[in-house]
Amino acid sequence: MADPKELYYEKRAKIMIRNLENRHFEACYCATKEEALAKALELIGEGSSVGWGGTLTCTQLGLMDALHAVNYNCLDRDLCKTVEEKEKLQRDIFFADWFITGANGLSLDGQMVNIDGTGNRVAPIVYGPRNILVVAGMNKVEDTLEAAINRARTIAAPMNKQRFPNQTPCEITGTCADCKSEGCICNQILVTRHCRPAGRIKFILIGEDLGM
């Protein structure tokens, strides 16, 4: 018998895809991250210029490594040598062919939640490249938008904050204290509820637990 979690994710993905398509997103489901990697490379197309924000899910897929290894024009902030270079690249990303991102929370009715510190990740989603690729494990899908926002604020953000030594409450305790610290990473909370123009934002949902 198939793994119960696999069956569960597959069934929820069918509902999710239908609801995403009703909101004019494009969406597909891949059972594994290996399938998802192949699908992402197929969608992006060799030779494209590609930028991304911080996304553990895509790192877990090996997507960035694969893009670097083949003939893609990668706008990779990790290769920038100065702050000025990084700032310029983050603006150049708006004109790339593709922007790749994860999601901090998804609701089963087809909405996406992302939280950001500086806005370099949510801004391109709103009005950046003509193609946005969202790669997300089915562990990100909650039953309601309220639960998806709650997930982003109480799970994804405190977990993500463990990577940055800025002394916010969640970094110390592991729980959100709704802080106003200088190093707060919860400054922009974006809900993407509909896709215009149609098809600009494409989802690859994956039947595995990925990201934060």
Ligand code: SF4
């Ligand atoms: S404590 Fe601050 S930085 Fe941490 S999750 Fe809450 S609002 Fe975000």
